[in-house]
Amino acid sequence: MQKTDSINIETTINSGQVFLWNKIGEQWVGIDGQDIMILRQKPYSLKSSGNIDNFLRRDDNLEKILKNISTDRTVRDAIKQSSGLRLIRQDPFQCYISFICSSNSSIQNIKSMLENLCRKFGVKKEFGKYQLHTFPRVETLANATMNELLDCRLGFRAKYVKEASLAVNSNKIDFKELRKLDYQTAIRSLKNILGIGNKVADCIALFSLDKLEAFPIDRWTQRILLKYYKDIFCDVSEKPLTEKKYEKLHDDIVKYFGPYAGYSQQFLFKMERDLNKKSWL
DNA sequence: GTTCGACCTAT
DNA sequence: TAGGTCGAA
Numbered sequence: 659m660q661k662t663d664s665i666n667i668e669t670t671i672n673s674g675q676v677f678l679w680n681k682i683g684e685q686w687v688g689i690d691g692q693d694i695m696i697l698r699q700k701p702y703s704l705k706s707s708g709n710i711d712n713f714l715r716r717d718d719n720l721e722k723i724l725k726n727i728s729t730d731r732t733v734r735d736a737i738k739q740s741s742g743l744r745l746i747r748q749d750p751f752q753c754y755i756s757f758i759c760s761s762n763s764s765i766q767n768i769k770s771m772l773e774n775l776c777r778k779f780g781v782k783k784e785f786g787k788y789q790l791h792t793f794p795r796v797e798t799l800a801n802a803t804m805n806e807l808l809d810c811r812l813g814f815r816a817k818y819v820k821e822a823s824l825a826v827n828s829n830k831i832d833f834k835e836l837r838k839l840d841y842q843t844a845i846r847s848l849k850n851i852l853g854i855g856n857k858v859a860d861c862i863a864l865f866s867l868d869k870l871e872a873f874p875i876d877r878w879t880q881r882i883l884l885k886y887y888k889d890i891f892c893d894v895s896e897k898p899l900t901e902k903k904y905e906k907l908h909d910d911i912v913k914y915f916g917p918y919a920g921y922s923q924q925f926l927f928k929m930e931r932d933l934n935k936k937s938w939l
Numbered sequence: 940g941t942t943c944g945a946c947c948t949a950t
Numbered sequence: 951t952a953g954g955t956c957g958a959a
Contacts, residue, residue, distance in 0.1 A: 900940080942958105945955105
Protein backbone atom coordinates (compact mmCIF):
# COMPACT_ATOMS: atom_id res chain seq x y z
CA MET A 659 0.00 0.00 0.00
CA GLN A 660 1.29 3.43 -0.94
CA LYS A 661 1.89 5.60 2.07
CA THR A 662 0.25 9.01 2.10
CA ASP A 663 3.60 10.75 2.26
CA SER A 664 4.69 9.04 -0.93
CA ILE A 665 3.19 11.94 -2.83
CA ASN A 666 5.87 13.84 -4.68
CA ILE A 667 4.60 17.40 -4.62
CA GLU A 668 6.97 18.93 -7.12
CA THR A 669 6.45 16.11 -9.60
CA THR A 670 2.70 16.39 -9.24
CA ILE A 671 2.55 20.16 -9.62
CA ASN A 672 5.02 20.08 -12.49
CA SER A 673 3.17 17.60 -14.65
CA GLY A 674 1.07 19.94 -16.73
CA GLN A 675 -2.20 19.51 -14.88
CA VAL A 676 -2.21 22.79 -12.99
CA PHE A 677 -0.87 26.22 -13.73
CA LEU A 678 -1.60 28.60 -10.87
CA TRP A 679 1.25 27.49 -8.64
CA ASN A 680 4.46 29.09 -7.48
CA LYS A 681 7.35 27.74 -5.50
CA ILE A 682 8.13 30.10 -2.67
CA GLY A 683 11.14 28.94 -0.73
CA GLU A 684 10.51 25.32 0.11
CA GLN A 685 6.76 25.40 -0.40
CA TRP A 686 4.40 25.27 -3.33
CA VAL A 687 1.57 27.79 -3.09
CA GLY A 688 -1.39 27.42 -5.41
CA ILE A 689 -4.95 28.31 -6.26
CA ASP A 690 -7.80 25.87 -6.79
CA GLY A 691 -11.03 27.71 -7.37
CA GLN A 692 -11.72 29.72 -4.22
CA ASP A 693 -9.13 27.81 -2.22
CA ILE A 694 -5.50 28.41 -1.49
CA MET A 695 -3.13 25.52 -0.90
CA ILE A 696 0.32 25.35 0.60
CA LEU A 697 2.21 22.12 0.03
CA ARG A 698 5.62 21.25 1.36
CA GLN A 699 7.68 18.10 0.89
CA LYS A 700 10.24 18.51 3.68
CA PRO A 701 9.11 18.72 6.34
CA TYR A 702 5.99 17.19 4.88
CA SER A 703 2.95 19.41 5.16
CA LEU A 704 -0.26 19.76 3.17
CA LYS A 705 -2.45 22.74 3.97
CA SER A 706 -5.53 24.00 2.22
CA SER A 707 -8.43 26.31 2.87
CA GLY A 708 -10.44 23.57 1.13
CA ASN A 709 -10.35 19.80 0.97
CA ILE A 710 -6.82 18.66 0.27
CA ASP A 711 -7.70 14.97 0.26
CA ASN A 712 -10.19 15.60 -2.51
CA PHE A 713 -7.67 17.65 -4.46
CA LEU A 714 -5.07 14.91 -4.28
CA ARG A 715 -7.56 12.12 -5.00
CA ARG A 716 -6.75 10.38 -1.75
CA ASP A 717 -9.88 8.27 -2.32
CA ASP A 718 -8.27 6.54 -5.30
CA ASN A 719 -6.85 3.08 -4.73
CA LEU A 720 -3.50 3.97 -6.21
CA GLU A 721 -1.99 0.56 -5.67
CA LYS A 722 -4.75 -1.04 -7.69
CA ILE A 723 -4.65 1.62 -10.40
CA LEU A 724 -0.88 1.51 -10.87
CA LYS A 725 -1.03 -2.24 -11.08
CA ASN A 726 -3.82 -2.02 -13.61
CA ILE A 727 -2.01 0.40 -15.92
CA SER A 728 1.33 -1.38 -15.71
CA THR A 729 0.57 -3.25 -18.90
CA ASP A 730 3.88 -2.69 -20.61
CA ARG A 731 7.44 -1.68 -19.94
CA THR A 732 7.03 1.91 -21.12
CA VAL A 733 4.33 2.67 -18.58
CA ARG A 734 6.17 0.78 -15.85
CA ASP A 735 9.29 2.86 -16.50
CA ALA A 736 7.26 6.06 -16.55
CA ILE A 737 5.71 5.20 -13.19
CA LYS A 738 9.11 4.39 -11.75
CA GLN A 739 10.64 7.63 -13.02
CA SER A 740 7.85 9.77 -11.62
CA SER A 741 7.01 7.92 -8.46
CA GLY A 742 4.77 9.99 -6.26
CA LEU A 743 3.04 11.62 -9.21
CA ARG A 744 -0.68 12.02 -8.55
CA LEU A 745 -3.61 12.88 -10.68
CA ILE A 746 -5.32 15.97 -9.32
CA ARG A 747 -9.04 16.61 -8.92
CA GLN A 748 -9.35 20.27 -9.77
CA ASP A 749 -12.03 22.84 -9.36
CA PRO A 750 -14.06 22.20 -12.54
CA PHE A 751 -14.57 25.80 -13.60
CA GLN A 752 -10.92 26.69 -13.19
CA CYS A 753 -9.92 23.54 -15.05
CA TYR A 754 -12.38 24.27 -17.85
CA ILE A 755 -11.10 27.81 -18.36
CA SER A 756 -7.47 26.76 -17.94
CA PHE A 757 -7.57 24.23 -20.75
CA ILE A 758 -9.61 26.46 -23.02
CA CYS A 759 -6.70 28.88 -22.59
CA SER A 760 -4.18 26.14 -23.26
CA SER A 761 -4.90 25.83 -26.96
CA ASN A 762 -1.88 26.52 -29.14
CA SER A 763 -0.01 28.00 -26.21
CA SER A 764 2.82 27.18 -23.85
CA ILE A 765 2.68 26.33 -20.17
CA GLN A 766 4.34 29.61 -19.24
CA ASN A 767 1.90 31.58 -21.34
CA ILE A 768 -1.11 29.69 -20.01
CA LYS A 769 0.03 30.43 -16.48
CA SER A 770 0.41 34.09 -17.31
CA MET A 771 -3.09 34.32 -18.81
CA LEU A 772 -4.64 32.64 -15.77
CA GLU A 773 -2.73 34.86 -13.35
CA ASN A 774 -3.99 37.88 -15.22
CA LEU A 775 -7.57 36.61 -14.89
CA CYS A 776 -7.15 36.05 -11.15
CA ARG A 777 -5.62 39.46 -10.59
CA LYS A 778 -8.39 41.19 -12.50
CA PHE A 779 -11.43 39.13 -11.52
CA GLY A 780 -10.44 37.09 -8.48
CA VAL A 781 -10.97 37.95 -4.83
CA LYS A 782 -8.10 38.66 -2.50
CA LYS A 783 -7.86 35.97 0.12
CA GLU A 784 -5.53 35.33 2.99
CA PHE A 785 -4.22 31.92 3.97
CA GLY A 786 -1.24 31.25 6.18
CA LYS A 787 1.14 34.10 5.65
CA TYR A 788 0.07 34.56 2.06
CA GLN A 789 -2.47 36.80 0.45
CA LEU A 790 -3.40 36.05 -3.14
CA HIS A 791 -6.17 36.27 -5.67
CA THR A 792 -8.51 33.32 -6.02
CA PHE A 793 -9.81 32.13 -9.38
CA PRO A 794 -12.69 34.24 -10.76
CA ARG A 795 -16.18 33.08 -9.94
CA VAL A 796 -18.39 31.93 -12.82
CA GLU A 797 -20.69 34.92 -12.63
CA THR A 798 -17.81 37.40 -12.55
CA LEU A 799 -16.17 35.96 -15.63
CA ALA A 800 -19.49 35.64 -17.44
CA ASN A 801 -20.02 39.36 -16.93
CA ALA A 802 -16.54 40.36 -18.04
CA THR A 803 -16.31 42.45 -21.19
CA MET A 804 -14.30 41.36 -24.20
CA ASN A 805 -11.90 44.24 -23.67
CA GLU A 806 -11.25 43.19 -20.09
CA LEU A 807 -10.52 39.65 -21.24
CA LEU A 808 -8.26 40.91 -24.00
CA ASP A 809 -6.42 42.96 -21.38
CA CYS A 810 -5.58 39.64 -19.73
CA ARG A 811 -3.70 38.74 -22.92
CA LEU A 812 -6.02 35.91 -23.86
CA GLY A 813 -5.85 36.81 -27.55
CA PHE A 814 -8.17 34.75 -29.73
CA ARG A 815 -9.19 32.75 -26.66
CA ALA A 816 -10.99 35.72 -25.15
CA LYS A 817 -14.25 34.99 -26.92
CA TYR A 818 -13.98 31.32 -26.00
CA VAL A 819 -13.62 32.20 -22.33
CA LYS A 820 -16.51 34.64 -22.51
CA GLU A 821 -18.89 32.16 -24.13
CA ALA A 822 -17.72 29.27 -22.00
CA SER A 823 -18.36 31.29 -18.83
CA LEU A 824 -21.80 32.29 -20.05
CA ALA A 825 -22.59 28.63 -20.71
CA VAL A 826 -21.78 27.70 -17.12
CA ASN A 827 -23.55 30.74 -15.71
CA SER A 828 -26.74 29.80 -17.58
CA ASN A 829 -26.45 26.14 -16.54
CA LYS A 830 -26.05 25.02 -20.13
CA ILE A 831 -22.91 23.45 -18.70
CA ASP A 832 -23.47 21.94 -15.26
CA PHE A 833 -20.35 20.33 -13.84
CA LYS A 834 -22.25 18.41 -11.17
CA GLU A 835 -24.35 16.79 -13.89
CA LEU A 836 -21.39 16.15 -16.19
CA ARG A 837 -19.65 14.38 -13.35
CA LYS A 838 -22.54 11.90 -13.16
CA LEU A 839 -22.64 11.22 -16.88
CA ASP A 840 -20.58 8.64 -18.70
CA TYR A 841 -17.40 9.65 -20.51
CA GLN A 842 -18.83 9.88 -24.03
CA THR A 843 -21.84 11.94 -23.05
CA ALA A 844 -19.81 14.33 -20.94
CA ILE A 845 -17.29 14.83 -23.74
CA ARG A 846 -20.04 15.47 -26.27
CA SER A 847 -21.56 18.08 -24.04
CA LEU A 848 -18.25 19.86 -23.46
CA LYS A 849 -17.47 19.89 -27.17
CA ASN A 850 -20.56 21.98 -27.84
CA ILE A 851 -18.70 24.89 -26.32
CA LEU A 852 -16.70 27.12 -28.66
CA GLY A 853 -13.02 26.56 -28.05
CA ILE A 854 -13.37 23.02 -26.73
CA GLY A 855 -12.28 20.25 -29.05
CA ASN A 856 -11.34 16.65 -28.31
CA LYS A 857 -8.11 17.36 -26.51
CA VAL A 858 -9.38 20.12 -24.25
CA ALA A 859 -12.52 18.14 -23.46
CA ASP A 860 -10.37 15.19 -22.41
CA CYS A 861 -8.29 17.39 -20.12
CA ILE A 862 -11.37 18.81 -18.41
CA ALA A 863 -12.91 15.36 -18.10
CA LEU A 864 -9.77 13.81 -16.66
CA PHE A 865 -8.62 16.59 -14.34
CA SER A 866 -11.93 17.72 -12.93
CA LEU A 867 -14.79 15.36 -13.80
CA ASP A 868 -13.46 11.99 -12.64
CA LYS A 869 -13.38 10.51 -16.12
CA LEU A 870 -10.30 8.35 -15.74
CA GLU A 871 -10.68 6.86 -19.20
CA ALA A 872 -10.07 10.31 -20.67
CA PHE A 873 -6.69 10.31 -22.40
CA PRO A 874 -5.81 13.74 -23.78
CA ILE A 875 -3.95 13.35 -27.06
CA ASP A 876 -1.84 16.43 -27.67
CA ARG A 877 1.34 16.85 -29.66
CA TRP A 878 3.36 15.21 -26.90
CA THR A 879 1.05 12.28 -26.46
CA GLN A 880 1.07 11.75 -30.18
CA ARG A 881 4.86 11.68 -30.23
CA ILE A 882 4.77 9.17 -27.37
CA LEU A 883 2.38 6.89 -29.21
CA LEU A 884 4.52 7.10 -32.32
CA LYS A 885 7.73 6.46 -30.43
CA TYR A 886 6.70 3.63 -28.11
CA TYR A 887 3.44 2.26 -29.46
CA LYS A 888 3.83 2.38 -33.22
CA ASP A 889 3.00 -1.30 -33.57
CA ILE A 890 -0.10 -1.13 -31.39
CA PHE A 891 -1.69 2.03 -32.79
CA CYS A 892 -0.79 1.62 -36.44
CA ASP A 893 -2.47 4.66 -37.96
CA VAL A 894 -0.87 7.24 -35.69
CA SER A 895 1.49 9.71 -37.37
CA GLU A 896 3.02 13.09 -36.56
CA LYS A 897 0.26 14.88 -38.43
CA PRO A 898 -2.52 16.53 -36.43
CA LEU A 899 -5.46 14.23 -35.80
CA THR A 900 -8.79 14.87 -37.42
CA GLU A 901 -11.79 14.66 -35.12
CA LYS A 902 -12.79 11.18 -36.27
CA LYS A 903 -9.25 9.84 -36.08
CA TYR A 904 -8.94 11.21 -32.58
CA GLU A 905 -12.08 9.40 -31.48
CA LYS A 906 -11.05 6.14 -33.10
CA LEU A 907 -7.57 6.35 -31.60
CA HIS A 908 -9.04 7.12 -28.20
CA ASP A 909 -11.23 4.01 -28.40
CA ASP A 910 -8.19 1.89 -29.20
CA ILE A 911 -6.23 3.51 -26.40
CA VAL A 912 -8.88 2.69 -23.79
CA LYS A 913 -9.00 -0.86 -25.06
CA TYR A 914 -5.26 -1.14 -24.60
CA PHE A 915 -4.58 0.90 -21.44
CA GLY A 916 -7.87 0.13 -19.72
CA PRO A 917 -10.31 2.10 -17.56
CA TYR A 918 -7.52 4.10 -15.89
CA ALA A 919 -5.95 5.17 -19.19
CA GLY A 920 -5.86 8.77 -17.97
CA TYR A 921 -3.40 7.85 -15.24
CA SER A 922 -1.10 6.21 -17.74
CA GLN A 923 -1.26 9.27 -19.97
CA GLN A 924 -0.18 11.44 -17.07
CA PHE A 925 2.89 9.33 -16.33
CA LEU A 926 3.83 9.05 -20.00
CA PHE A 927 3.40 12.77 -20.60
CA LYS A 928 5.53 13.64 -17.59
CA MET A 929 8.23 11.21 -18.63
CA GLU A 930 8.52 12.37 -22.21
CA ARG A 931 8.58 16.09 -21.41
CA ASP A 932 11.24 15.55 -18.76
CA LEU A 933 13.20 13.45 -21.23
CA ASN A 934 13.14 16.37 -23.65
CA LYS A 935 14.02 18.79 -20.84
CA LYS A 936 10.92 20.86 -21.34
CA SER A 937 10.36 23.42 -18.62
CA TRP A 938 7.40 23.44 -16.25
CA LEU A 939 6.16 26.10 -13.89
C1' DG B 940 -15.38 13.19 -44.03
C1' DT B 941 -10.77 15.73 -44.80
C1' DT B 942 -7.48 19.51 -45.62
C1' DC B 943 -5.79 23.96 -44.77
C1' DG B 944 -4.94 28.59 -43.20
C1' DA B 945 -5.76 31.77 -39.56
C1' DC B 946 -5.43 32.94 -34.87
C1' DC B 947 -3.13 36.17 -29.84
C1' DT B 948 1.05 36.25 -27.50
C1' DA B 949 5.66 35.52 -25.77
C1' DT B 950 10.17 33.32 -26.34
C1' DT C 951 7.25 27.43 -32.17
C1' DA C 952 4.01 26.45 -28.27
C1' DG C 953 0.04 20.89 -24.69
C1' DG C 954 -5.58 23.22 -30.53
C1' DT C 955 -9.74 24.72 -32.54
C1' DC C 956 -12.57 26.98 -35.87
C1' DG C 957 -14.48 27.91 -40.37
C1' DA C 958 -14.33 27.65 -45.18
C1' DA C 959 -13.50 25.00 -49.36
